[in-house]
Amino acid sequence: MTVGILALQGDFEAHARVLERLGVEWMYVKRPAELAGVDALILPGGESTTFLKFLERENFLDHLRRFADEGHALFGTCAGAILLAKEVTNPPQPSLGLVDVTVERNAYGRQVASAVRYGRSVLKEGAMEMVFIRAPVIRRVGPGVEVLAECDALPVAVEHGACLLSTFHPELTSDTTLHEHFLEMVRSREARQSRASA
């Protein structure tokens, strides 16, 4: 299993360090053709508008949609989460539309734009450390979307189909819970797919 990390912009190196720690094969993906070499894809934090500019090249967005249609798992953190969301506000912008949530960009306001907070996740006992950097807020969660973590009474990590999304940066703390959960999602999908094609 090889996990791709979209490496156009943002904190892709931090995700690579987490995957190294977890002993997983990974590869940076900078061009659509490289999607053929990976089983799943992480979309890192950064600036979603800048991502969109890069993704205009070679119809990268369409290639990502096809990659998802083929059943591959995707994990978006912060700006990556904005790219996965069905609807984006403040201001509206295009997205992959794979996760049925509405996210409002830069919604924590200036004073508390970036902060370390502690929330709760169904994936672990005790508090989860969460780094928010000019993060979006999930304002609407559609049916079929499972909330995996909350912070200050707001959903901050959700799962929908083959997609995992977090508005904070799990790649910037030592807590690997979300990455491990994503790897489980990838493994169970791969196992199902190989059974189906057997």
Ligand code: GLN
């Ligand atoms: N504010 C950024 C955006 O709207 C996201 C910030 C981040 O990824 N840390 O795209």
